[in-house]
Each structure stands twice: as structure tokens, then as C-alpha cells.
Amino acid sequence: MNGNDYLFAAYVVIWTILFAYLFFLHRRQRQVARELQEVSETLERRSLGD
């Protein structure tokens, strides 16, 4: 392996870690979206009730 191979390897590691984090963040965002949806539905049910 020459220098460029190691460089490539290092960058792949960096981006792999970054993407793992990105996937995690994305899942969190989906969760927030679901919660907002629930809030919206609750509000709607309540407003029908009164």
C-alpha cells in the first residue's frame, strides 16, 4: 500500500463514521416528525370534542 491508499482509507473511515451519525440523526428527525403528527392529531380530536 502506498501513501494514497492510506489517504483513501482514512477518508473512507471519516465518511463512514459521519454517515453512521447522519443515519442516527435522520432516525431522530423521523421520531420528532411522528411526535409532531401525534400532537396534531390530538389537537384535532380535542377540537372536535368541544
Add this chain to the structure above:
Amino acid sequence: MWLENSKQFLATASRLLKVSGWMLLPLYLLIVIALWGAFLYAPLPDRPGADPAAIQALGDVQRIFYFHVSSAMNSFLAFFLVFIGGVAYLVTRNEKWDAFSAASAEVGIFLTTIVLTTGPIWAKPEWNTWFPWGDPRVMTELVLLLIFIAYFILRASLPEGEKKYKFAAVCGIIGFLDVPIVYLSIHLLRTLHPVVITATEIRLDPMIRQAWLMALVAIMVLTVVLVLLRTSMRLHHRAAQEMRQQLRERRARAA
């Protein structure tokens, strides 16, 4: 119309979030391919007539070029999306388009920042100057960055509402129209005062082109994913604001 807007925002936002989620894995693969293209696949550029010492010195520096140029081209794409979103907002008056415009402008600023920071690092060894003021592409990027920073300053000084979205759309449209004129003006300036650039000529052999194409596609998908993500987040934010606002109005009416 109780909660109608916020329900619409939520539906669109969730859809965009889902789509951007599907694109994450392909994006990861594309980025790895682009890294491979830039670092391993692309040969050192052939510089006809240059002395061996210069070729040795410049060598791998040229690999900055792949991500730098791809980011530059995609920053134009992002600002073009701001323009499209602005026109679409003015025609349809649908707030989703404003969220789309603002998201694209953010991604555009992100990409221009990459361009204007990797640029000098590449230009110093290649052209022997950090910042070539006479280069039309560099100047267009710089002016675009300034225009869209101003775009966000304008947005920040207006409260949420139709007026803000209209003004932002107009600002985005006017700003984007400036791109070709800036480019032409600097291009003309350069033919007038040729900038002293001590570049050795680069012959783009097909492998360099292919590597660059990999980076271009990867950054383009990155741009799209980021725009979708940010649009979705902006819409979620708007939905929450809208719900709070309507709840407050309802309480005030009840009291």
C-alpha cells in the same frame, strides 16, 4: 380553517424526510466511489512542457480539484433552485416553496464556502496566488455568497408571514439574475488585464474526467439530500409554529 396548513406542512415534511432517508445509503456509496476516484483512480495530470520538478511539486495537489469544482457547479444548481422556488412561491403562494427556497439557499452557502476555502488551497501552488481576483468563476462564487448572505439577513429582519416569503422570493430571483452578468463582467475584465497566472497547462485525460464525474454526481446527490432534509425540517418547524399560533388564537377567542 383549523390546523389545515400545519397538517399539510406535516404531510409534505414527512414525505420529504422519507425520500431523503432512502437516498442516504446510495449517497454514502457515491461519496466513497468519488473518494476512490479522486485519490486512487485519477492519474497525476499530464503537464506537457513542464519541468519534472514542477510536476513533482504540484503532483497530488491537483486532487483537490475534484471536490472543489464539483462543489462549485452544484452551488450554481442550489442557487438556481432558490430562483425556481422563488418563482413557484410567487405564482402559487404556497409556503412550501419558501421553505424549499430557503433550504436551497442554505445548501448553496454551504457549497460556496467549500469552494472558496478549498479554492485558495489549490490556487496557491497551482497559480501562485491564494485568491485570483480576476477569475470570473471565483468572483461569481464570491458575489453569490455575498448575495445569499444578504438574503438571509433580509429573512432574519422580517417576521414570519406572507410578506417575508414574498420579499425573500424577490430577493432570490434578483440575486440569481445577477450570476450571468457578474460572470461576463469579470470575464471581460480578464481579457482586458490578463491576470498573471503561472499555471502549467493541464491536459485532461479521460480518467481525470471520469474521476471528476464521480465527484460531480456524488456532490449533486449530496446537494439534493441536504435540500430535501432542510426543507423537511423547515416545514416541521413551520407546522409547530402554526399549531401554536392557532391554539393561541383559539384560547383568546374562548376567553
Add this chain to the structure above:
Amino acid sequence: MRQVRLIWVLAWKDLRVEYRSRQAFLTTLFFALLILIIFNFAFDPGSPATREAAPGILWASLIFPGVIQLNRSFQAEAEEGTLYGIVLSPVDRGVIFLGKQLANWIFMLAIDLFILVAFVVFYNFSFSWSLLWIVLLLVLATAGFTAVGTVFAAMLSSIRGRDVLLPVLLFPILVPIIVAAVNATQEVLLIGEFEFFEKWVQLLVSFDVIYLAAGFLVFDYVVGE
């Protein structure tokens, strides 16, 4: 034809208001003169280097008063609520834009001409027919400047902090105008060869056309409710 007359009526109204309160005109003019003089001291007065930079100085000292004028042109309208009156009248918004732009254009040209004379005197150029080329540049550059400026000034008239916002929004857009105007002026005053002059004029004209058309189309969204 009716539209053209309407544009003129609107512009004439603004110019008459300006004429009645000459003070604003004189103050703006004085401000432009001050910039010209300060630049002269900021560089080495009377030296060849300052002469080299003279075209840039001329255009820099026209931009700042221009911004002040643009801000002022909608300030009174916003404060007195007269903009509503105009907007409510059965006139196309694009026509209102052109009227406003025309008034600003004429007003700024008047200032520009005075400054040009002062500039020639201060920087020791000679009065010759070639100055007419600079007048042409003034007309074209000011048209583009006021076209973009009128849209932004109208937009910002209802926002607090507009005094800073206007130049922040405007200056980046104006880069091509400045490049074209300064370089064309250099050819007229310093080089004496008109090698690229035509190209610069073309650039200025295309800027004017693009932004007059854009302003005409979007002004409805800027002032309408």
C-alpha cells in the same frame, strides 16, 4: 401611450416634491462632494497613483449618495402613507415601478452631473468632448442602479433598520455595474483608447434591460398586499 404618460405623471410628482424641498438635493450633493474630497486625502493628493485610481473614486462617490437617495425616495411615502394611495390607484404596479425608477434616475443623474464637473476639476482632467462618453456611462449605470435599488428600497420601506439593509442587499448585485463603469471610464479618461468601451456599454445595457424587466414584473409582490 397612456401607460407612458402615467409613468411620467408619477415621476413628475416625485421630482416636483424634490424640487420644492431643494434641501434634500443639496444635502445629497454635498455628501457626494465630501466623499470625493475625502478620497483625495485618503490617497496621496495630486499624485499619479491617485490619478490612476480616479475612475474608481468617481464611481464610489456616486454609489453612497445613491443609496441615501433611494432610501429617501420611499421614506416619505411610507411615513405619510402616500404609497397606499398610489398602490390603490387603478394603475399597473409595473407602471408605478417605472415611474418611481424614472424619478430616482433623473434625480441621481442631476447629482451625477454636478459631481462629474467637480471630479474633473479636483482630479485635474480636461473638459473635452470625450466627457460625453462618461455622461453616457452615467446614464446607463444609474439606470441599472436605480432599477435594482427602487425594488429593494420599496421592499425595505416598511422594515426597521432599512438604512443598513439597503446597501447590504444592493452592493453585491451592483458588482458588474461597478466593474463595467470603472473600466469604461478608465478607457475614456486614462487610456484614451476605446478598445472595450462598446463591450462595457453592452454589459451595462443588458444589466439595465434585465433589471428593469425584473422590477416591472416583481414590483406587484413588493408593494401589493
